Amino acid sequence: MVFNDELWTISAVRRKVTLSTVENSVYNANRRLWVEQSRWRPPEHPWVKLNTDGSWLSENSAMGMGGVIRDSAGMWRGGFSRGVRHGDVLRAKLLALEEGLSFCWDGGFRKVSCECDCLGVVTLFQDRSMDRDHLHKHYDVIRCIKCMIARDWGVYVSHILRDTNSVAHTLANWGVRNLGSNVFWRSPPEFILLPLGRDSMS
Template structure:
């Protein structure tokens, strides 16, 4: 299906051509990104429910080939999206540290959260304490590659963050898949998560 859509887009572009001054956007397959060999992948996300301040955070760990290892989710009341994204980073890194992983590829779809953690944060930032806690985790005796990913490639973490927002537990770590998460894992593994024009 994806290949036929891509071929069709190429045919249309060739048929109509491009002229100077006209910008034609490309068709890109957006999917979950596997990691280097022998590296666990940690995807994290935060979510706010509608116009309320009820929010959640969540994430999951997978092998470098995409096999499920574990997940987590949690609830926060009266929180903004940036706070939830940072909480997802903190709790996700804490979970994988406690599980004993030493090589981690951490992916977040919040460019703001990733930038704050990777830069020298001002001590006056509203979430300075949480940012320093994340930096402390990153400085431990392990290798963590933290980077931004597109939201379309972060579907499992998004699902768990929304699940966290819909319940009332501060933090839950799960070993087994919860309903509907298996379909997202299959989509991620096959590369058919989303098409972006």
């Protein structure tokens, strides 16, 4: 068999076809996995899910914190945005988690699944001990969060992709653009409806 002026044997053609089939299967499997991981999923009843994020502007070191609490039906149970001066991106994400946990506790939620798109934050709370926390730049916030997690309730913190965290990300961006703000949203604000709708369709 001649193809592109090259002589191909039947066995060579079969190998090419087999290799192409395997490559397509791997690509499709990886794409399905990516799509699956990019979907926001509600928690199991009676848990609530807390998504948090922090935003930071390098030009003025302003921080924005945002988060949303949703139940097993995906219904909005509360959200928050806050904007403050002087910080860094990691501190913003830590403060967002601290504030979100505080709202959950005050709201009477005792089974809370926390999701954050910053692996550095999630890793800090996989170890519940406080032995080495004093060495960290943001020891004050880390200690407060660990003390809250140690209360009599069920809390775990897990990592998600940025695409899955768009609602919290949008709330944090609102905070960093509105310095001095400290808002608890009892119902979804208008600017959050689009990312919230995308989550509900997933």
